[in-house]
Amino acid sequence: MDSNVNHASAVTVNQQLFKQGAEARLFTGSFFGRKTIVKERFSKKYRHPELDERLTKERMRAELKGLMRCKNIGIWTPAVYFVGSKSNTVHMELLENVDTVNIYIGKLLMGCVDGSCDVQCTNKLKQLAEEVGITVGKMHLAGIIHGDLTTSNILIDTTNVENESTKPKLALIDFGLSHVDNSAEDKGVDLYVLERALTSTFSNIPWFFDIVLTSYRGTYTSGGEEVFKKLEEIRLRGRKRTMIG
Ligand SMILES: Nc1ncnc2c1ncn2[C@@H]1O[C@H](COP(=O)(O)OP(=O)(O)OP(=O)(O)O)[C@@H](O)[C@H]1O
Ligand SMILES: [Mg+2]
Incomplete structure (x- = not known):
């Protein structure tokens, strides 16, 4: 090459x-x-x-x-x-000692019996969901749209991940479809893509995305509500498309 x-x-x-x-x-x-x-x-x-x-x-x-x-x-x-x-x-x-959030959640859940989390696993997932919401909220507050916000494009530092008191450290990658836009629509699409990525792979932790949204709203206080309305519209459009086939 x-x-x-x-x-x-x-x-x-x-x-x-x-x-x-x-x-x-x-x-x-x-x-x-x-x-x-x-x-x-x-x-x-x-x-x-x-x-x-x-x-x-x-x-x-x-x-x-x-x-x-x-x-x-x-x-x-x-x-x-x-x-x-x-x-x-x-x-x-090269970011070393990282997992994609996708792989990391999978690893956490694998350590859980019958797909239901123990307390430690639940706590780690909650912390992770909070940090995802904060990171995406910060990005949207600055008017940055990711454009492909899947769980494979969010990386987590695995070096100190065992320690309960340290917050998960997250990185964002894969910005080939990113742009700057302050409309709620594109931000809603980012959230929808993330929601779909999470629910399609991890249907047994539906509360994860709720926590993402709560902490997103807490970070992006000026516009989060408007984005939620758009997200609702986009979900409806998605459902209609699925029904029509
Ligand atoms: N800087 C980096 N450090 C460590 N791992 C990385 C880095 N960049 C990418 N990776 C790993 O490679 C994978 C693919 O990278 P990336 O998401 O940028 O490409 P892609 O999805 O193939 O690209 P595109 O969506 O533009 O076709 C990531 O999910 C991640 O596991
Ligand atoms: Mg990618």
Whole structure:
């Protein structure tokens, strides 16, 4: 893979694939001794080449802006080290000792008998739900729409996770569809995507998303209520679509 760099030893990309997404391939690598994730957006052959190039660049730009904007308001995101504009790559900090929230909830629930949580598991889930609500609330308060707010795009630091008194530390990633918009509609869609991601995988903890919403509302006091109204509308539209098929 062409990483678009002359001093090859300073910026490296391992050939072995780390993850394959719908629009991007992820590799590990290094940037002046720091471990990196290299996200390469590849072209979609079924798209017109010009449109494809435009969309790829737009998504890369959105990714960079989203990462920076969130970092600026104190949300944990990977630092961006280098951008390969010819190879459509973003070389970013590798966040170590993290799980996606999806995997993490699954692990917690696996330790529970009969799908019902014990006290410790419930407490951890409650803390996590609160922190998810705070993080998304902060982001929306700043007018940032994530655009793909699934549980795979929220990472949790697993280093100190055993300690009950430390709050879960969350990072947001995958900003390729992000933008800035202060309308309640797009924020409602973000919440709806998150709700669907949670309820489709973890139907046995329906209270989790309620806690997310309560802490979201507590963080985004100026606009949360309006977003909830939109969320309700979007849910209804979703249900109608499912009924029509
Ligand atoms: N900086 C990072 N540090 C650690 N892990 C990461 C990092 N970036 C991505 N990952 C891991 O790789 C997975 C995929 O990354 P990402 O969500 O950015 O790509 P994607 O979903 O394939 O992209 P897209 O939705 O743009 O096609 C994440 O769910 C996460 O597990
Ligand atoms: Mg993703």
